[in-house]
Amino acid sequence: MSSVKQNIKKITKMRLFFPIFCMILVLLINLIKSSAFFKVAVNNGVLYGRLIDIINRGSEIAILAVGQTLVVAVSAGTDISVGSVMSLAACGCCTMLAGYGVNSATSLAMPMIAGMIGGILLGGLCGAFNGVLVANLKIQPMVATLILYTAARAVGLVLCNNQITYIRYEPYKYLGNFIPGVPIPTAIFITAAVIAVITIFLRKTSLGLYIQSVGVNARASNISGINSKLICFVCYLICGLCAGIAGIVASSRIYSADSNNIGLNFELDSILAVALGGNSLAGGKFSMAGSIIGAYTIQAITTTLLAMGVSTDQAPVVKAIIVILIVAIQAPALRAWMEGRAARKLAAEKAAGQAHAGKEAV
Amino acid sequence: MEENVLISMRDITKTFPGVTALDHAELTLRKGEIHALMGENGAGKSTIIKCLTGVYERDAGEISMDGVEGNIFNHSTQDAQKIGIATVYQEVNLCPNLSIAENLFIGREPRKKSGMIDWKTMRRKAQQIMDDLKISVNVSNVLENCSLAIQQMVAIARAVDMNCRLLILDEPTSSLDDNEVAKLFALMRSLKEKGVGILFVTHFLDQVYEVCDRITVMRNGKFVGEYPIADLPRVKLVAAMLGKDLDDLSSIKPEGGKTSGSDVVVEAENLSHKGTIKPFDFKIHKGEVVGLTGLLGSGRSEMVRCIFGADKAQTGTLKMHGKELKANAPIDSIKAGMGFLPDDRKLDGCIGDLSVRENIILALQARQGMFHTLPKSKQNELADKYIDMLQIKTASRETPLKQLSGGNQQKVILARWLCTGPDFLILDEPTRGIDIGTKTEFQKLVLKFASEGMSVVFISSEIEEMLRTCSRMCVMRDGAKVGEIEGDMTQESVMSAIAGGDAK
Numbered sequence: 001m002s003s004v005k006q007n008i009k010k011i012t013k014m015r016l017f018f019p020i021f022c023m024i025l026v027l028l029i030n031l032i033k034s035s036a037f038f039k040v041a042v043n044n045g046v047l048y049g050r051l052i053d054i055i056n057r058g059s060e061i062a063i064l065a066v067g068q069t070l071v072v073a074v075s076a077g078t079d080i081s082v083g084s085v086m087s088l089a090a091c092g093c094c095t096m097l098a099g100y101g102v103n104s105a106t107s108l109a110m111p112m113i114a115g116m117i118g119g120i121l122l123g124g125l126c127g128a129f130n131g132v133l134v135a136n137l138k139i140q141p142m143v144a145t146l147i148l149y150t151a152a153r154a155v156g157l158v159l160c161n162n163q164i165t166y167i168r169y170e171p172y173k174y175l176g177n178f179i180p181g182v183p184i185p186t187a188i189f190i191t192a193a194v195i196a197v198i199t200i201f202l203r204k205t206s207l208g209l210y211i212q213s214v215g216v217n218a219r220a221s222n223i224s225g226i227n228s229k230l231i232c233f234v235c236y237l238i239c240g241l242c243a244g245i246a247g248i249v250a251s252s253r254i255y256s257a258d259s260n261n262i263g264l265n266f267e268l269d270s271i272l273a274v275a276l277g278g279n280s281l282a283g284g285k286f287s288m289a290g291s292i293i294g295a296y297t298i299q300a301i302t303t304t305l306l307a308m309g310v311s312t313d314q315a316p317v318v319k320a321i322i323v324i325l326i327v328a329i330q331a332p333a334l335r336a337w338m339e340g341r342a343a344r345k346l347a348a349e350k351a352a353g354q355a356h357a358g359k360e361a362v
Numbered sequence: 363m364e365e366n367v368l369i370s371m372r373d374i375t376k377t378f379p380g381v382t383a384l385d386h387a388e389l390t391l392r393k394g395e396i397h398a399l400m401g402e403n404g405a406g407k408s409t410i411i412k413c414l415t416g417v418y419e420r421d422a423g424e425i426s427m428d429g430v431e432g433n434i435f436n437h438s439t440q441d442a443q444k445i446g447i448a449t450v451y452q453e454v455n456l457c458p459n460l461s462i463a464e465n466l467f468i469g470r471e472p473r474k475k476s477g478m479i480d481w482k483t484m485r486r487k488a489q490q491i492m493d494d495l496k497i498s499v500n501v502s503n504v505l506e507n508c509s510l511a512i513q514q515m516v517a518i519a520r521a522v523d524m525n526c527r528l529l530i531l532d533e534p535t536s537s538l539d540d541n542e543v544a545k546l547f548a549l550m551r552s553l554k555e556k557g558v559g560i561l562f563v564t565h566f567l568d569q570v571y572e573v574c575d576r577i578t579v580m581r582n583g584k585f586v587g588e589y590p591i592a593d594l595p596r597v598k599l600v601a602a603m604l605g606k607d608l609d610d611l612s613s614i615k616p617e618g619g620k621t622s623g624s625d626v627v628v629e630a631e632n633l634s635h636k637g638t639i640k641p642f643d644f645k646i647h648k649g650e651v652v653g654l655t656g657l658l659g660s661g662r663s664e665m666v667r668c669i670f671g672a673d674k675a676q677t678g679t680l681k682m683h684g685k686e687l688k689a690n691a692p693i694d695s696i697k698a699g700m701g702f703l704p705d706d707r708k709l710d711g712c713i714g715d716l717s718v719r720e721n722i723i724l725a726l727q728a729r730q731g732m733f734h735t736l737p738k739s740k741q742n743e744l745a746d747k748y749i750d751m752l753q754i755k756t757a758s759r760e761t762p763l764k765q766l767s768g769g770n771q772q773k774v775i776l777a778r779w780l781c782t783g784p785d786f787l788i789l790d791e792p793t794r795g796i797d798i799g800t801k802t803e804f805q806k807l808v809l810k811f812a813s814e815g816m817s818v819v820f821i822s823s824e825i826e827e828m829l830r831t832c833s834r835m836c837v838m839r840d841g842a843k844v845g846e847i848e849g850d851m852t853q854e855s856v857m858s859a860i861a862g863g864d865a866k
Contacts, residue, residue, distance in 0.1 A: 206727050206735045209720060216715045223672055223702060223710050224778065225693040225728030284715045 019277050019293040022326045026300045033308065047183045050307065058299030059187035060086070060246040060263070063194050064270035065295040067127075067239030069279060069286050073215045074235040075134055076283030077141025078271045081148035082243040084156075085126040086263030089247030091156030093119030094165040094257035097172070104166040112171060119251075120244035126152060127240015131233035149267070157259040166256040176253030187249050194245060195292060198238070202288070211235060215283035269298050272323060278330055297326070367428060368393045368559040369447075369528055374413055374423035376406075378765065380757030383409040384420070388585040389561075389578055391528065393428070396550055396560045398570045398591075401580035402603055402797040403769030404755045407563050410580070411530055415442040415449050427528075448526035450517045450534055458506035458513075463488035465505055466520050491523050495549055511538045518546065522553065529553065530561045533795050535569060539657055539823070547573050565797050567596055581605050604799050627817045628700075628786050630669055632678035638664035641677060642843040644836070646786070651808060651818045653828040656838030656860055662821050663705045665838065666788045669819075670702040671695045672710075682786070696729050701779030705790035705821070707768070711775040714764030718756050719745035721763050721774050726781040748777035753803075769796040776804075787811065788819045793827065805831050825856050835859075 011017055030037045030050070040049035064082050071079045097115040098105035108115070126148050133144035175186050202208035210231045213221040218228040243263075250262045275281060276297055277290025301322050305315045328334055369391045376384040384406045391397050401407050413420040416436030425434040427445060436442040439449070456465045463485045464471075472483040488501040497515050505513055514534055521529055531550075535543050550560055550573060562574060570577065570591075577594055579586040579602040586602050594602070625648035634641040639661045646652050654662045667673045669680065671689030680687050682698045689695045692702070704710035713721055722745050727736055736744075745759040752773040756766055763771055772792060779787060789808065793801045808818055808831050822828050828835060829851055837845045837859045847859055 204735065205732045207732055209716075209724070209727065210732065212716060213713050213720070213724060216713045217709075220704075220710050220713050221724075223670075223692050223704055224713075224725045225691075225696040226724070227691060227693065 015278060015287055016290055016293070018330045019290045019297070022276065022329065023293050023297045023300070026297055026304065026322075030300070030304050033304075042183065045181070045183060046178050047185075050303065052185065054296060054300050054303050056185040056187050057303060058296045059185075059191040060250055060266060061269045061273055061299055062191050062292050062295040063242050063246040063249070064266060065273035065277075065291040066194055066198050066288065067235075067242030068270040068274050069277070069288055069291040070211060070235040071141070071239045072271075072274050072279060072281055073283055073286035074211045074232050075141050076215060076281070077134070078267075078274075078281070079127075079130060079145045079236065079239050080142060080267045080271075081126065081130060081145040081152060082239065082246075082270055083263035083266035083268075084149050084152035085123050085240060085243040086247035086250055086266060087257075087259050087261075088126065088152040088156040088159075089119040089123040089244040090251030090262045091159045091165070091257040091259050092122040093248055093251060094167055095159045097167055097169075098165050100159075101161045102165065103163055104168055106168045108167075108169055112169070116175075116248050119248050120241060123244020123247060124237060124241045126243070127237045128233070130240065131236030134236060135229040135232035153259060156257070160257055160259055164256050164258050168255065172252060173255050174252070176249055176251070176255075187253075190245065190249055194242065195288075199288060207231075207234070212285055216285075270295070273298055276323070276326055276330075366392045369414075369425070369427045371410070371414065372424045374410060374425070375421045376409055376413055376418060377421055378757070380761075381755075383583050384413065385583040386423075386585070387580060387583060388588075389414075390588065391559045391561060392576075393527075393559055394554050394557045395575045396554055396562055396573055398574040398577045399561055399563045399580065400570065400577055400599065400603055401586075402799045404582075404767045405580040405603070405797070406583040407580060408532060408767065409583070411449065411532060411561070411563070415439050415447055415530065443524060443526075446525065446527035447530065448521035448524055448528070449530040449532065450514070450521050451532045456505055456513060456517055456520075459504065461502050461504055462492070462499060462508070462512075462516050463501040465516055466491060466501070466523065470524075491519050495519055495522070496545060511542050514538060515542070515546070518549070522549070526558065528559045528561065530563075532563045533565070534562075535564055535566060543569065565795065565801070567599065567798065570599075571596070579603055600798060603797070626681075627683060628669070629681040630678065631681075633668055633675045633680060634677045635664065635668045635673045636676050638673060638841065639668050640842040644669065644843070646817045646819065648785075648817055649812050649815050650834065651812045651820055651832045653832030653835040654819060654821045654838060655825065655828060655835050655856055660838040660860075661841040661843075662838050663790050664841065665836075665843065666702065666790055666819055666821065667704075670700055670788055672702065672704070693728060696725060696782060696784075699783075699785040701725070701782055701784035701787040703772075703775055703779060703787070703789045703792055705794075707772060707775065707794075712763055712771055715762055717760045718749070718754070718763055718766070718774055719759040722748055722777045722781060725778045729782055744781055748774075748780060752777055752807075769800050772796060773800075776807075784816065786817045786819075788821075790821045791823065792820075793822060793824070801827065825853050829853065829856070 027037075037050050040047055040052060042048065068079060068082065071077070093115050096110060096118050097108045097112060099109040130145050130148060133139045133147070134141050175190065177186065179186055210221070210226050213224070213226060214228045214231045222228045246266070247263060251257055273294035274291045276294030277287060277292070279286050279290055301319055302315065305318055306312070310318055367390060369389075371387070371389040374384050374387045375382075387406060387410050389399070389410060399407050399410075409418065412418045414425065414436070416438045419435070419437065426432075427434055430445050434445070436447075442449075457468065460468065466488045467484050472480045472487065474480045485501055492499055492501060495515070497512070497519065499508065499512055505516065508516070518531070518534060534546065538546065550562070554560060562570070564570060574591055576588060576590055577599065578588045579599065581603060626645055627648050628644070628646050630642065630644040632641045632643065642665060644665075654665060656662050664673065668675050671692050671694060674690060680689065682700070687694065687698050689698075695702070713724065719741055723736055723741050726744070730736065742759065748754070749756060749759060754766070754773045754777070755770050763774060766774065776792065793804050796804070805827060808820060812818055820828060820831055834846060834848045835851060835856065836843055837847065839860070845859060847855060
């Protein structure tokens with residue numbers, strides 16, 4: 001029995017335990033509420049079901065969380081511009097494809113892939129801008145990214161000539177929906193690809209070590225031969241590129257560039273994903289897997305609430321309560337307190353046992 | 363309990379994952395005495411203090427204090443302060459971005475009737491405290507702009523002002539120069555007369571014999587013994603700390619690093635960094651150990667930072683192996699074969715959250731470049747090699763560096779540079795805050811490296827230590843290199859050179 005206990009203890013000590021635990025908890029609540037939750041059906045040749053929906057809709061947050069994790073780790077700050085940059089990337093992409101001032105395009109002004117890459121690069125440019133402000137000019141991350149948080153969405157609107165640009169060209173919808181003949185939503189592939197590329201990059205190069213090292217102590221890292229500024233810049237650049245990709249996916253879902261709504265409040269969800277993943281917002285050590293689990297947990301909460309019929313206006317309240325609970329469970333202070341309580345209880349039991357044994361001996 | 367006892371700690375035990383830091387340790391402190399707590403790195407000195415002040419909670423043991431009922435359990439430093447226990451730690455734990463006055467009164471600011479902070483009174487009181495302690499400083503200055511020494515004094519002043527009955531000084535003198543140490547000692551003696559018990563942790567034997575009444579020695583988390591100062595001559599003290607009769611420390615001969623050969627490894631000409639160090643020339647040969655000596659703030663650290671490229675040189679040229687080296691960032695110097703153990707371990711050296719292994723391989727990895735990651739097996743091998751070679755006390759190679767004791771952290775950072783196999787190694791105060799046993803080890807290591815052909819620049823506040831290791835010394839004064847001494851160096855000749863006598 002004690003070995004079981006020890007094993008349980010070992011598992012709960014693991015870094016990813018709480019993020020996964022919270023995720024499972026949310027899913028379980030869903031299961032109790034409606035037994036059809038895990039049902040995956042095939043409709044019209046594509047997969048269909050609430051679970052698929054969560055993974056599909058969570059793609060943007062997951063992609064953003066990848067970049068956000070690096071930014072948090074390296075600079076102990078957050079990039080709050082990602083939502084706006086998503087919108088800008090989408091507007092840039094659609095304008096390039098439709099041509100400036102065209103409201104609704106049925107034929108493209110340039111190859112679709114070029115437009116999309118252009119949009120992603122626009123995101124990268126924004127990331128580079130943030131990177132220069134934070135790494136070279138040493139502006140606090142929150143302030144530096146506040147600039148694009150306000151400006152990027154507006155620039156996007158200007159690019160679209162103050163209107164919503166529609167791309168009524170069938171292949172453009174593939175990214176946010178389905179490629180004909182493939183039953184799995186395309187966004188899932190894109191997310192998997194982004195995660196895979198970043199993970200392999202972090203594993204195969206020493207970038208991960210450098211980022212953590214700079215995040216913990218930039219001065220010491222510099223003296224040890226790491227170009228702290230460059231590493232910081234690279235993280236913001238990657239974050240911008242991720243925002244660009246997420247923007248294109250979001251735009252493809254509605255085959256248009258809705259400057260005012262694409263990526264609205266996504267920066268908050270992406271930061272939350274990092275925190276839910278058990279990462280310290282004070283920088284340093286990070287877990288990419290944790291952030292991604294965090295991203296899907298948030299989406300699961302959102303989807304669940306909408307499915308339960310909580311109105312869109314009230315959903316944030318319930319979401320906030322759930323998030324407080326999840327973050328509180330992970331808080332070191334609370335965990336230390338609970339562990340201390342368990343230890344005291346054990347000691348009390350032991351003492352009681354001993355007293356009992358003593359009595360029996362008499 | 364005997365008369366006059368202020369605090370008594372019995373059978374204190376504390377374990378950390380994989381390490382028993384304290385094993386039935388004891389400590390008794392009487393009113394109005396200055397009590398030295400001695401031991402090697404990792405002997406448990408800091409841990410027992412932290413158990414007393416509530417930073418750690420002990421696993422077992424009793425603490426009793428005069429005038430306080432029962433077994434004391436402090437859960438935080440605030441609890442300890444309430445019963446009159448104040449601590450000044452090894453590394454200054456104040457708010458660097460606040461003024462001296464704010465630091466003195468943080469958490470207990472004088473208030474007006476309206477509840478607002480009474481800044482005027484605060485400044486006046488703060489100035490009075492500092493004046494009483496004869497520390498001449500403007501209390502409106504921001505703390506981080508003050509020297510480390512002043513910061514230390516502020517920390518002590520704060521403790522003194524909080525009516526403590528037990529003042530714990532953990533390595534307070536490591537960063538003070540002689541003058542300031544004398545001031546501190548005067549202060550300690552006057553507090554002692556008022557009946558305050560002072561627990562003094564230091565590695566400087568001289569200081570112990572100068573100011574203390576009693577010594578408690580610890581080793582490997584255990585209590586070794588408590589001795590009145592008169593009964594414990596130095597040799598016995600060192601023997602008690604190390605647990606063996608030390609072959610006399612002076613057995614290390616000052617033969618280290620003859621100016622072997624004519625191979626010049628590093629040559630600096632007219633190098634300078636504006637505001638910190640005036641133009642200087644410097645030359646070091648293969649296998650030579652050169653000391654930099656001077657008072658605190660004389661430009662010792664600034665000079666080596668400039669050579670290494672941590673502060674970019676603004677004038678002059680630097681040649682390494684005869685080739686000009688333009689160092690825009692430390693990485694250029696590292697690639698050329700330099701290593702630099704910085705003076706401020708906490709700020710410039712340690713990457714606390716990363717593991718011992720990651721800290722050791724960091725500089726080597728940086729030199730290799732991001733795309734040539736060292737294989738994990740190689741990393742483990744290197745980490746194990748240096749943990750073994752430098753006898754780093756750590757639970758495992760994956761333990762976060764911040765969990766190690768100060769001296770062991772220093773060894774890890776030394777290992778970081780040894781990993782890169784440098785031709786030229788700069789050691790800036792490598793032995794600060796390190797116990798005497800490890801100090802001797804460090805000195806032996808330096809001589810060993812030199813005999814293997816490494817050129818070393820060695821900086822230390824202890825002249826004795828430099829005399830033992832260096833074959834030549836550069837004398838620094840007021841941000842400039844004022845001379846060099848070579849040949850027959852004695853403590854007196856070096857001191858007079860530093861003080862501004864005729865430096866040859």
